[in-house]
Amino acid sequence: MSSDGEEEFEFEFEDDDEGFDPEADSAGESISDAEAFDIMSPTLEEPPEKKPYDVNYRVRTMQEIMDMQTKEVKKVQSLLEVPADTAATLLRYYAWNSEKLQEQFWNDPTAALVSAGLSPPSSPSTSTQPLPSPLASPRPFECPICCMDYTKEQTATQTLALGCGHRFCRGCWTEYVVGKITTEGESGRIQCMESGCSRIVRAEPIDELVTSDVSKKYHNLLNQAFVSDAPSLRWCPHPGCEHIIECSQAPQKMLNQLVPTVTCRCGNDLCFGCGYPASHRPVICRIVKLWEKKCADDSETANWLQANTKECTKCQSTIEKNGGCNHMTCKKCKWEFCWVCMGPWSEHGTAWYQCNRFDEKSGSDNRDHQAKSRQSLERYLHYFNRWANHEHSAKLDADFYKSTQKKMEQMQSSANMSWIEVQFAKQAVDTVIAARITLKWSYCMAFYLKRNNMTELFEDNQRDLERAVETLGYSLEQNIGDVGAIAKLRQEVTNQSAYVQKRHDILMDDTLRGYLEHRWEFTV
Amino acid sequence: MSDARLRRVQKEIRDCAKDKTSQISIEMIDENPFHLVGAFPGPPDTPYEGGYYEVDINIPETYPFQPVKMKFITKVYHPNVSSASGAICLDILKDAWSPVLTLKSTLISLQSLLNEPVPEDPQDAEVAKHYNSDRAGFISTAKHWAQAYAQAPVHKQQGGVTGGGGTKKVTDAEMAGLSEASVSQFVDMGFERPKVISVLKRMNYRGNNISNINENTVLEELFK
Structure with a gap:
């Protein structure tokens, strides 16, 4: 790459505050055009209209990630005046935080090197004493691992010691390093084979010891570690996609007010904050995690038990009443009690047909507890059903594409409309699906929102969007009639679609702005 | 290779x-x-x-x-x-x-x-609990095990004496690191002895820890 190219690259990489470009809203396809021209300067991929809650981001390729590393290494190499390999190892140890590395390095260069596993041979980080070089000794060298003897000449060519002086034969080194890379997936932290020695095996000897396949895998692992170490990078989670999203506007501490939804070059959405493989707007990552956990674990089974069963007041066995009278006898401990008031049956005397001990204290506590639990379960189910319903509908809508396609062809032939004229149907399906995903998450949000005036506003927006979506969905399912009907349907769908889009924007806008204005309170 | x-x-x-x-x-x-x-x-x-x-x-x-x-x-x-x-x-x-x-x-x-045991990183949580809460009891149980399974001499001072010959037989309660009194307390209620030992062991019903455990909780476990 020429120096010109590198400068350009640097510009792209450094400048994250590039303003919103009004040209960009023409269409998404301009991006792929630009890509075709120069892969090294990816266009800033922004949604058509930049909102205050949107983040700037770029989609990177593996090559760009490698170039970023080379650039960092070069920078550190010249700053600290160390070899490139050393600079890379240092950077990996400090998780590519070059400020921290420089600070520690200038503070105490030896300590920085030692902790990164680059200690000089005499350093205390190696627990065992450095061995005298076998090259000087007249006796043959025996590899302590495979117990093979090496003559003086062979020792020079067939054995290897790192700076720590622990010498082993090349065969053992290869076996060890290949095992670490291929079976354990280690890369930047492979240590000397000596017990307790923390000397790092650097890239140079590894590349020399292993075959090119393993070397490739090793460098892949190094790149992966680079991406996971950098807070501004995240792998696209979609299967088969090898792109990396770069975004420096959504650090962990901002995730309480931002939902950094981004679109990868593979066409799929993801959340940059938590890696959720789809948009979960308008809900923040933390709440999504709670919701997922709640839906996944069987805490709700426990809730069901609480709502539908009672515990024997003596031995605490769980009892489900399966009919019969209120005179309960625990099968386990033979305790007799009243199902209605939970008090001991003996206090009921002969009035078994009607519980006259309703106000008794212990019984009433028990009942309150039971009622509360039932209520909480009902509340959860209310929101969960709506959440799940929208998810299900969004999936069905995707199938809808096919039937819409058919209708579009039908329209083209029967109503003599051009291809471009029938695109409204496809766009309408897209609008419905996007709105459903947002609606789905809005129910998760509503479940955790603390009830206040703001919540009512939120629910109004939610209701309006839901109504608009259902109307549009219904229109899309209509059969196509004659020419006149098609024109009418087209008009209807286009209008409704625009309305859904508007309601969608309003809900999203208000909710996401609400985070920035600290309007939402959650009960967790 | x-x-x-x-x-x-x-x-x-x-x-x-x-x-x-x-x-x-x-x-x-x-x-x-x-x-x-x-x-x-x-x-x-x-x-x-x-x-x-x-x-x-x-x-x-x-x-x-x-x-x-x-x-x-x-x-x-x-x-x-x-x-x-x-x-x-x-x-x-x-x-x-x-x-x-x-x-x-x-x-x-x-x-x-x-x-030098490392109880912070235990393999056997029950034994680690015993070790942490009642060291003397732990040592005596470990000795019982050494005598019973590793042929350790019963009385160190007597040197050569091995096995349990002529000495008091070690009870199943002692082998579990439990006091006979605790075990019989629940056995007398009608529970089976092996079950009582297994539950008390799991709950670390030993030494000072006994006062932390509600008898009803033990009963609940025994009923399971």
Whole structure:
């Protein structure tokens, strides 16, 4: 790459505050055009209209990630005046935080090197004493691992010691390093084979010891570690996609007010904050995690038990009443009690047909507890059903594409409309699906929102969007009639679609702005 | 590399046999040089003193690049050893393994593990609880186990006396580290003795900890 190219690259990489470009809203396809021209300067991929809650981001390729590393290494190499390999190892140890590395390095260069596993041979980080070089000794060298003897000449060519002086034969080194890379997936932290020695095996000897396949895998692992170490990078989670999203506007501490939804070059959405493989707007990552956990674990089974069963007041066995009278006898401990008031049956005397001990204290506590639990379960189910319903509908809508396609062809032939004229149907399906995903998450949000005036506003927006979506969905399912009907349907769908889009924007806008204005309170 | 593995294991066995000072033995059990039995005496001044501990050794294909697999054959009452299976929790048998470590050095590490338990990283949680809450009780149970399973002499001062001959028989409650009084308290209520012992062991119903446990909670467990 020429120096010109590198400068350009640097510009792209450094400048994250590039303003919103009004040209960009023409269409998404301009991006792929630009890509075709120069892969090294990816266009800033922004949604058509930049909102205050949107983040700037770029989609990177593996090559760009490698170039970023080379650039960092070069920078550190010249700053600290160390070899490139050393600079890379240092950077990996400090998780590519070059400020921290420089600070520690200038503070105490030896300590920085030692902790990164680059200690000089005499350093205390190696627990065992450095061995005298076998090259000087007249006796043959025996590899302590495979117990093979090496003559003086062979020792020079067939054995290897790192700076720590622990010498082993090349065969053992290869076996060890290949095992670490291929079976354990280690890369930047492979240590000397000596017990307790923390000397790092650097890239140079590894590349020399292993075959090119393993070397490739090793460098892949190094790149992966680079991406996971950098807070501004995240792998696209979609299967088969090898792109990396770069975004420096959504650090962990901002995730309480931002939902950094981004679109990868593979066409799929993801959340940059938590890696959720789809948009979960308008809900923040933390709440999504709670919701997922709640839906996944069987805490709700426990809730069901609480709502539908009672515990024997003596031995605490769980009892489900399966009919019969209120005179309960625990099968386990033979305790007799009243199902209605939970008090001991003996206090009921002969009035078994009607519980006259309703106000008794212990019984009433028990009942309150039971009622509360039932209520909480009902509340959860209310929101969960709506959440799940929208998810299900969004999936069905995707199938809808096919039937819409058919209708579009039908329209083209029967109503003599051009291809471009029938695109409204496809766009309408897209609008419905996007709105459903947002609606789905809005129910998760509503479940955790603390009830206040703001919540009512939120629910109004939610209701309006839901109504608009259902109307549009219904229109899309209509059969196509004659020419006149098609024109009418087209008009209807286009209008409704625009309305859904508007309601969608309003809900999203208000909710996401609400985070920035600290309007939402959650009960967790 | 399998040649290298065989060469190395054979050398290790040879070297160990030559070394008379370490008291560590490594022997083949059948013709297979990769399935061995190691043994060492319990370290002095520990509850394991006088006992003789056998360890099952399995050498994986990738030895010495992957750690050797070891577990106690002899039952040991120790926080880092499973009292049921003999599985061992020790760093060098996992991620702290290094190819330069040998069978002998690993067995020596096991020996010193008996000397210095690491209860923060337990293999057997019940034993670790016992160790942390009632040290004296733990030591006495560990001694009972050493006598019963590792041929440790019953009375140290009498030296040569082995086994339980002529001495008081150790009860099942003592072997579980429980007091006879606690066990009979629940057995007298009509619960079966093995069940009582297993529940009380799990709940660490020992020493001062007894006051922390509600009797009803114990009953609840016994009813399960």
